[in-house]
Each structure stands twice: as structure tokens, then as C-alpha cells.
Amino acid sequence: MTGNGLPERELRGLLEILGEVHHAEDLASFRQGLLDVLPSVVPSLYTSYNEITPDGRPLVAIVSPEPEQQWLELWGRFGHQNPLIQRYLATRDPRAYRMSDVIDAPSFRRLDLYREVFAPLGVHHQMAVTLPAPPRLLIGLAVVAPDDYTDAQRRMLDLARPHLIQARANAAARERLHDVLHAIENGLDDVGRAIVVTDDRERIAFASQAGRDALRLFDGEQRPDGARLPDALHTVIADHSVMAVRDDAPLIVRRLPSERGTTVFLFERSERPTPLAQIQALGLSPREAEVLRRFMRGETTAQTATSLAISPRTVHKHAESIYRKLAVNDRVAAVSTAWSSLDAGR
Numbered sequence: 001m002t003g004n005g006l007p008e009r010e011l012r013g014l015l016e017i018l019g020e021v022h023h024a025e026d027l028a029s030f031r032q033g034l035l036d037v038l039p040s041v042v043p044s045l046y047t048s049y050n051e052i053t054p055d056g057r058p059l060v061a062i063v064s065p066e067p068e069q070q071w072l073e074l075w076g077r078f079g080h081q082n083p084l085i086q087r088y089l090a091t092r093d094p095r096a097y098r099m100s101d102v103i104d105a106p107s108f109r110r111l112d113l114y115r116e117v118f119a120p121l122g123v124h125h126q127m128a129v130t131l132p133a134p135p136r137l138l139i140g141l142a143v144v145a146p147d148d149y150t151d152a153q154r155r156m157l158d159l160a161r162p163h164l165i166q167a168r169a170n171a172a173a174r175e176r177l178h179d180v181l182h183a184i185e186n187g188l189d190d191v192g193r194a195i196v197v198t199d200d201r202e203r204i205a206f207a208s209q210a211g212r213d214a215l216r217l218f219d220g221e222q223r224p225d226g227a228r229l230p231d232a233l234h235t236v237i238a239d240h241s242v243m244a245v246r247d248d249a250p251l252i253v254r255r256l257p258s259e260r261g262t263t264v265f266l267f268e269r270s271e272r273p274t275p276l277a278q279i280q281a282l283g284l285s286p287r288e289a290e291v292l293r294r295f296m297r298g299e300t301t302a303q304t305a306t307s308l309a310i311s312p313r314t315v316h317k318h319a320e321s322i323y324r325k326l327a328v329n330d331r332v333a334a335v336s337t338a339w340s341s342l343d344a345g346r
Contacts, residue, residue, distance in 0.1 A: 021167045026175035035064035042153050044143035052138035056080030074116045081113040084128050096129040096157035129157040200261025214267035291318040
């Protein structure tokens with residue numbers, strides 16, 4: 001016996017069931033997880049997940065291992081005779097019950113259900129437990145075997161039931177969340193919005209396809225959920241915009257942090273105008289404003305030198321003067337300041 005009063009084997013079985021279904025990402029994997037693990041804990045020839053209509057007929061029957069189609073057709077015809085189903089529909093008592101708890105063996109074996117469905121499979125006993133369902137639906141998990149189930153096995157299903165309810169609710173919630181995120185991602189991609197959301201460890205929690213494409217511009221890597229951001233993005237200042245350039249593809253990057261550690265990065269192509277007058281209004285000379293505008297468009301030092309027909313050394317001198325006048329230390333901060341100024345002037 002363990003400290004909580006459960007036999008060690010029973011406790012291990014319960015933990016095995018819960019471990020298999022606790023992290024299910026959707027209802028389909030929750031159901032399959034149960035069907036996969038339950039026979040190893042409660043030995044059975046067949047395990048099934050069932051959704052039953054108010055008249056007792058199976059609406060959904062997922063059976064493992066999968067029986068012949070004829071068996072499923074017969075179950076559809078005679079399933080409403082099942083004494084366990086009839087009891088659940090009449091009482092809504094959710095606890096685990098064995099067939100022998102609700103009907104004697106001679107009476108059960110006189111049913112068409114037994115003769116047409118159970119006997120051909122070589123099974124004579126069943127045990128089932130139900131999960132919460134809408135008023136006009138019964139959701140149950142059932143196992144069948146040649147020999148009757150023990151009190152300990154019935155108790156295990158009862159102990160597992162509240163945890164299975166929570167695991168099923170979690171799986172349904174994750175499924176809804178995945179559906180919502182998928183719809184959002186499709187909508188964002190349709191309008192060309194590139195968005196990446198990171199967690200408090202700066203790992204990708206969600207990204208639209210356009211957002212993943214934008215990240216790939218930094219170093220060519222494809223980043224799945226859970227991957228870290230490109231190093232260059234760690235320099236992005238909160239609430240500012242900066243230019244990131246890869247393969248002549250300038251981007252405006254906006255960083256929007258939250259108090260809980262989640263951060264949203266928005267990316268957009270640099271197609272907005274960069275009027276020289278507004279840039280020069282930051283206190284720059286006409287030439288310095290032109291150099292900064294080139295930086296904002298994503299040009300490198302060499303590209304800027306070629307565009308303005310000056311030497312790279314002269315570009316560096318203009319850059320140093322720009323940094324001093326804007327009270328910043330590098331190009332990233334200078335471009336951020338300039339874009340913020342343009343945003344404020346819109």
C-alpha cells in the first residue's frame with residue numbers, strides 16, 4: 001500500500017492513464033491516448049470511446065483494436081439494448097459500473113446484443129465510465145473482456161474519472177485555441193501582416209507565416225515555435241522602430257512588450273515615405289539627413305557612399321555627427337529615433 005491508501009499497482013496504473021492523456025493537444029489525441037493506454041492498465045480485448053444518443057443508439061464509436069465493419073453495424077443496431085447504457089441514461093450516475101453490477105448473467109445472455117455482438121467476439125463482460133456531456137448526449141469509455149472485472153479495476157476508473165474530465169476539458173480548450181490561432185494566422189497572412197509573439201524567455205510562441213518569413217531575412221534560418229529570436233532583434237528598443245536589412249529587404253520592426261513578459265514584434269516593408277524635411281528637423285544638416293534617410297531605407301555604408309557619390313569614410317563621419325546630435329550610440333538607435341519622429345508627425 002502507498003501512503004494515500006492505494007495499492008501500488010493500482011496507483012501506477014492510474015498514473016499511467018493520466019500521463020498518457022494529460023498533454024493531449026486535441027480531442028482526437030485525447031481519445032486515442034485513452035484507447036492506447038487503458039488495455040495495459042485494465043486488461044481488455046477491446047476498448048471503446050462512445051457518444052450515445054438519448055434513445056441509446058451509438059452516434060460515435062471508436063474501438064481499439066478496430067473490429068470488422070460487420071461488428072460496428074451490429075453494434076449500431078443493438079447497442080441501445082446495453083443495460084449499462086440504459087442505466088446511465090435513466091440515472092445519469094457517472095460512476096464506473098460493470099455489466100454484472102446492473103444485470104444478471106442469464107438475463108444479459110438472452111439479449112440480441114449479447115448473441116450478435118458480444119458472444120462472436122468471445123467477450124462476456126463489460127465495464128464503463130461516463131464523462132460530462134450535453135443533456136442529449138452520453139459520453140462513455142468502455143472495456144470488454146472474457147472474464148469479469150475486479151473491484152480494484154472499477155475503483156481505478158472511478159479514481160481516474162475526475163482527472164479524465166479535466167484532461168478532456170484541457171484538450172478541448174487547446175483544440176479551440178489552435179483553431180483560433182489558425183484562423184488568426186490565416187487572416188494575418190491574407191492582409192500581409194507579419195507578426196511574431198514571444199514568451200518571457202524570448203522564444204517564439206506564435207508567428208504568422210509572414211512573420212516567420214521576416215525572421216528568416218535576418219540569418220536565413222527557419223524558426224519553429226519555441227525557437228529563440230535572431231540575435232539582431234535583441235537590440236530593438238521597446239516602442240521604437242528600426243530597420244533590419246537582409247538581401248536588400250529593409251523591414252520596419254516594432255517591439256511591443258507587455259507587463260507579463262510577452263512581446264509582440266510587428267514587421268512591415270519600408271514603403272513609407274521618408275521626407276528629408278522631417279528628418280532634417282531633428283537638428284541635422286541636409287547631408288546628414290540624406291545619410292540617415294539612406295540608413296532608414298536599409299542601405300549599408302558602402303551602398304550609401306555609392307548612392308551619394310562620397311567615400312565610406314565620409315559616410316562614417318556623417319554618421320558620427322548624426323549619433324552625437326541625436327544623443328545615441330549607434331545606427332540602430334539613430335534609425336529608431338528617426339522612425340519614431342516620423343510616426344509622431346503623421
